[in-house]
Amino acid sequence: MTHATTPDSAVDPTTVDPSGAGPARSAPDRPARRSTLVTRTWAQRQAKVGVVLTALIVLIAVIGPLLLPWATGYTATGFADRPFQDTGLFGTDNLGRDVLSRFLAGGTSLLLYSVLATALGLFLGMLFGMVAAYIGGWLDALIMRSNDVLLAIPQLVFALLAITVLGPQPWVLVAVIAITHAPRIARVTRAATLDVIGEDYIRAAEMYAVPRRRILFREVLPNITGPLAVEAGLRLTYSIGAIASLSFLGLGMQPPAADWGLMINENRIALSLQPWGVMLPVLAIAVLTIGTNLIADSIARASASANVGEK
């Protein structure tokens, strides 16, 4: 019975009929069905630009390490020449290592940890946000006030503190960034969930004594994906910035690892002499964050237009 009230799993709030009607209604509604969040997002030009930019950097970060030393002649840590020389395509870095080699090898960690931190933050924030909204009462108050406390601490300060205490290990980096994201995501989730739980299909599910966990994940979650997708995109952008900043400050990836944030720090003294050691990673991080931001922005518009359409 509950299947009837479950919205189409194709992540589409618009197909959800507020009246809670059965599946028979959705079959003839073809044109509406094609207008999903994904299609509306992709329809925007800035989304395409964002995807291309992001894909470019992701490609470099993923394929790059596999090309060494075949493409450049050097490994990421092997020495090419003396420090800050012009040899090779982009010269050498602060210890005379090939900048291009280190650039190709240096994106994977940033990308991987950013995605992991965002995913973990999304999971935690979603869980707490939905529970707070759905259960309500004192638990809602407890979760949301704890949230406020966490939100009061600046993200980078919190991360610096935690990493100084626990040491600069990858898992600490991921966990800390995730924890700073969670309260922001929880807020958005809670607000979105509150909109949904008043709906009749939720009440119907409750009447059928569907377990709460099932209601949250099968009824609520699919209907709040729009705002969550926007938030996920935004958080990914912030994750990239935060992890690169921490590496730059010496609290992220540790030498001799090749890492974009670390490269900027190591090479900045020679910015006027040998700019590529700084410019390549800076450009990559900038393009990546612009790309992810454009995508998030497009999702936000798509999701907003869907909401407008509903009303």
Place this chain on the structure above:
Amino acid sequence: MGLGLSAILAACGSTAAPAEQFDLEGPPTTGGTVRVGFVGGGASDTLDGANATNLGDIARAVNVYSTLLSFDDDYVLQPMLATSVTPNEDATVWTVVLRDGVSFSDGRPLRPEDVVASFERIVDPEDPKSGAASLAHLQEIVPVDGRTIEFRLATSDTALDESLGQYTSIIVPEDFDAAHPVGTGPFTVESFTPGQSTELRRNPHYWGEDGPYLDTVSLLNFNDTDALINALLSNQVDAVAQIPSALTEVIGADERIRILDSETGMYLPFTMRVDRAPFDDERVRQAFRLAVDREGMIEQVLSGKGTLGNDMYAVFDPSYPDELPQRAQDIAEAKRLLAEAGHPDGLEVELVTAPIQSGVVEAAQVFAEQAAEAGITVSINRMDLTAYWTDYLEYDFSQTFWYTRNFLAQSNAAVMPGAPFNETHWEDEEFTALVEEARTVVDDAARGELIARAQEILYDRGGYLLWGFANQVDAYQGYLGGFVENRTGIPLSGFRLDRVWIGEAA
């Protein structure tokens, strides 16, 4: 002084022609102001030269005060306020004869009582100054007559003269007050703002025959190297102390700027703790010393601005054993030694590092790469400074840095029983006996023999992997004369601004 000047002329004559020609042939012209920039300093900056720690403090100490002896550009002790410093036959009593006609900057003459008061101030148990540790054996200082003072020691010390030559062993009047400093140096303090700037003015009562040539000197603190170099390139300062060696070429490419590249005895060694596995086995230590490519280290870490190390310190000590073969990378032999020591499949070690001095973290990375060839897997644990110093002296494999010192002074600080900074936990009976004997032998040749034998022990089984000595690299505007290469490791020719003068456009 005369020697110094001719060296200046030689140095200046050989450099490339600047964009605008300046007459630096001499004789030095008098007058003008020179602005000297350096990174560092803060609220704890001091005018008390006996407590000098950072670059600004040292510049003030050297220029406002004088010491009894001082190290010259070749790191050899020369008379300053003392015309002679001689030990008795077992170096327990040293007799100091003061120079005639020396006045303090307020016009009062220098008396033996002032010297006594100066050293009592340094070893004051209530408030010991930087030099107190090396004068711990000082029992009493007695004025013998109007020009002579005796330093009486509890134990023999043939290197007391080196302690007297440290820039912190300043001579001040009996009623010295650091807030209104009076010294015998070439300049006096006109104004002082900690962490920002110091204005020095020529001392009208200066005892030296040559210099100072400048009317005033500004010492300017900078927050970071970028700002410092930009200030030099835009002619907002005339000379800068300590530039990153990697930037030497780009700064030197500006034809208005001269680079001062001085060999020093400063080293950034790896420290292997000899009382714990795996480094308690001397074969492992030797294997590490054979795994390193010393020339590569100097190229990568110091941009070629350095000299080769042979696992022994005090390279400017007259007794430094030059004849021992220069150790070089030998991967096969390193592997053989490791296998013999029970590590046939190589060895994994953690290297604790921190940015304690520029080049240290870089050296760790280069070594990790080089050692991999010999089957040594080095995992780098980079700590922040506070955490590093908390457990400093506890690490099995780490790094440190030391400035130029002669053998006995360095050994007392780092490898003798009770040494405050025994990073390698070195305790070797044969070595200790040799050093203790050397402390009592006044005859230079006989003492040199003992020191050379002690050095050979370090070469054969010591805990330091000493791959090289770093140069001191400074830069200054082409119109300045008087800067010469200097081995002390103190920037800008040992901060001897009394020798600096401004050349006129030719």
